[in-house]
Amino acid sequence: MKIKNNVIKIGKGILLASLLATSTFATEKYTKVDRIKDMLTMAEALDDIQMGLLFRCKDGECVKTGINRIKKVLHTIERVDPKDFLDEEQLHANKFAKKTRSMIEMYLDEIEDAVKDNNQEEILHNYTLAMRQCMSCHLRLRK
Amino acid sequence: MKRRSFLKLTGTSAMTIVVAPSLITQKLYADNGDLYKTYEKIQLKDAEGNPFKATALTKEENYVFNFPMISTPCIVVDLGEATQKDVKLKSDDGTEYIFKGGVGKEGSIVAFSAICPHQLTHPTPDDSFFQYVPKAGKTMAYEKGGVFVCSSHLSAFTPKDGGKRVNGPATEGLTQIILEIDEEDNIWAVGALGPSKFHDYLDAFKPEFKKYYGGKRKGKKLVKVEAKVVTLSNFSKDLIQY
Numbered sequence: 219m220k221i222k223n224n225v226i227k228i229g230k231g232i233l234l235a236s237l238l239a240t241s242t243f244a245t246e247k248y249t250k251v252d253r254i255k256d257m258l259t260m261a262e263a264l265d266d267i268q269m270g271l272l273f274r275c276k277d278g279e280c281v282k283t284g285i286n287r288i289k290k291v292l293h294t295i296e297r298v299d300p301k302d303f304l305d306e307e308q309l310h311a312n313k314f315a316k317k318t319r320s321m322i323e324m325y326l327d328e329i330e331d332a333v334k335d336n337n338q339e340e341i342l343h344n345y346t347l348a349m350r351q352c353m354s355c356h357l358r359l360r361k
Numbered sequence: 362m363k364r365r366s367f368l369k370l371t372g373t374s375a376m377t378i379v380v381a382p383s384l385i386t387q388k389l390y391a392d393n394g395d396l397y398k399t400y401e402k403i404q405l406k407d408a409e410g411n412p413f414k415a416t417a418l419t420k421e422e423n424y425v426f427n428f429p430m431i432s433t434p435c436i437v438v439d440l441g442e443a444t445q446k447d448v449k450l451k452s453d454d455g456t457e458y459i460f461k462g463g464v465g466k467e468g469s470i471v472a473f474s475a476i477c478p479h480q481l482t483h484p485t486p487d488d489s490f491f492q493y494v495p496k497a498g499k500t501m502a503y504e505k506g507g508v509f510v511c512s513s514h515l516s517a518f519t520p521k522d523g524g525k526r527v528n529g530p531a532t533e534g535l536t537q538i539i540l541e542i543d544e545e546d547n548i549w550a551v552g553a554l555g556p557s558k559f560h561d562y563l564d565a566f567k568p569e570f571k572k573y574y575g576g577k578r579k580g581k582k583l584v585k586v587e588a589k590v591v592t593l594s595n596f597s598k599d600l601i602q603y
Contacts, residue, residue, distance in 0.1 A: 310501075313601045314513060317488060324568045347565055354480055357530070358514055 248298035256291040260352070263287035267329070267345055271338065278333045281341060285326050292319050308359050318355040322348050396458040399552040400429040402541075404587045405437070413590045414546040415439075415465050421495040423593035425475065425484060428538060428550045432570050432580030433559055434484045435538045436509070436593065437472040437548070438493045444468060444521045452556035453533050460523025460554070464540045472550065473524045474536035476558045477511035481565055486573055489597035493520065501603045503528050509535060512603040524555065550588065 266284030269275055296319060300312030325348035332340035405413040405426055418424065418439035428435050446462035463471045475491050476483045482490050490512040498506035503517035508527065510517050516529030524535030536559075539552040553559075563581055570580030594600060 310603055313488075313599070314490065314603075317490070317601075328568050350480065350565075354513065 248294070248302040250303055253303040256294060260288050260291050263291075264345075264349065264352075267341075270333075271342055271345065278336075278341075281329065281333050285330055289323065289326060292323050295319050304359065311358055314358060315355060318351050321351045325351065396452060396456055396556060397552060397554050398429075398557070400550075400583060401585060402549050402551045403428060403584050405548040405550065405590045406587045408589060408591060408595075410589075412545070412547045415470060415542045415548055416546055418470065421493070423492050424590050425593050425596040426550070426588040426590045428584050428588050429553060430559065430563070430580065431582050431584055432566070432574055433562065434475040434596070435472050435550070436475045436484075436491075436493060437470065437538070437540070437590070438520060439465065440469045440471060440507070440520055441496075442467070442469055442521075444471060445523070448523045448525065450523050450525055450534055450555065458555055460525075460537060464542050470540065470542070470548075471520045471524075472538035472540050473509065473518075473520065474538060474553065474558070476536070476562050477513065477516060477531060478526075478533045478535065478556060478558050479511065479514055479516050479529070479531035481558060481562050482511050482513040483562070483566075484593060484597050485569065486597060488599040488601060489593060490601050492593055492600065492602055494602060510602060512601055515603065 263284040266280045266287065270278050270281030270284070274280065296316070300315055301309055304312060304315070325344045328344040329341050329348070332338075332344060407413045407417070418437070420439050420441040422438065424437045425434050426437065427433060440463065444463040445460070446468075448460040449457055450460055451457050463469050475489075477491055484491055491509070493509050494500045494506045496505070496507040500506060500508065500510045500515075500517065502508070502510040502512070502515040507521070508517040508519055509524065511529070511531070514530050516531035517527050518524045518531070518535050519527050524537055526532065526534045533556045536553050536555040536557055538550055539554055541549045541551055543549065567577040567580065570577050574580050
């Protein structure tokens with residue numbers, strides 16, 4: 219009985235700790251420094267995909283690496299409050315930023331399918347379209 | 362007459378009817394005909410399948426229908442006042458075309474392809490960053506309302522002048538959708554005038570067609586017979602206008 223009560227207490231403690239950790243994470247700000255770091259990651263990841271287009275890696279591995287790196291950043295951007303990383307005069311454009319995010323992900327999914335099909339032309343086509351979305355967002359939001 | 366010659370003759374005749382704009386009410390395009398294309402004439406209908414009447418348009422309200430393909434959205438608006446007539450416009454390559462004016466009793470009804478010529482922003486069932494902003498409305502894209510605005514990069518186009526680009530990074534105007542209104546006030550879409558972005562659009566948004574129209578290739582299908590008209594607010598879940 220005593221052991222059972224202790225187990226229950228430990229379980230409650232773990233649950234409470236998890237909840238605290240989650241709420242701490244949710245309120246953690248996404249700063250401009252974080253944003254710049256993530257943008258650089260995405261730029262490097264585009265290079266990874268380009269290497270694949272130039273046949274500089276085996277079985278398109280660098281393309282897959284590039285896609286995964288970009289998607290990881292995109293998922294972060296999806297979760298954060300744009301107010302954390304947009305300048306005040308750009309806050310109105312947060313929906314546009316989110317839309318661009320989803321478009322990039324859409325084209326990355328197409329690239330993934332093209333890798334499976336070993337279709338280099340489709341990879342290039344969707345890489346260009348994804349890049350256009352990056353440029354689109356920068357056109358609007360980057361000074 | 363041999364069968365082959367007969368087919369050649371009828372085929373030529375059919376082509377003449379398809380491309381000769383004089384068989385439609387207006388002469389609209391530059392001499393080389395590049396910027397004008399007719400499609401199968403389609404009737405605009407409401408959500409219940411009844412003919413959509415010109416007088417049913419609420420002034421300055423955005424109404425969406427798909428034309429000429431099932432994935433290419435257009436917006437029809439009754440501007441509430443007559444448009445300009447015989448406006449000379451130019452595409453990016455310098456080809457001229459002429460906007461003859463709006464249709465309807467007051468010449469106030471216009472329709473344009475809702476695909477921004479800059480980077481092809483367009484309404485989807487999820488969201489729309491492209492719409493007509495009423496005269497009393499405000500937009501970051503232009504000094505006053507009464508314009509079509511693309512809220513992606515803030516290009517603005519005046520419908521009174523045939524969708525002419527007046528501000529922002531777009532370098533061309535909107536593709537005008539040629540409408541006809543018959544004696545019973547029914548609205549028909551018959552063609553497209555101006556620089557066409559359909560090809561680029563169909564090329565760029567295949568993954569969307571999978572999501573909204575059941576397949577990448579299905580988005581390219583031409584609209585036949587009729588097109589459903591709904592307000593923009595019923596077409597897109599989220600309207601974003603800056």
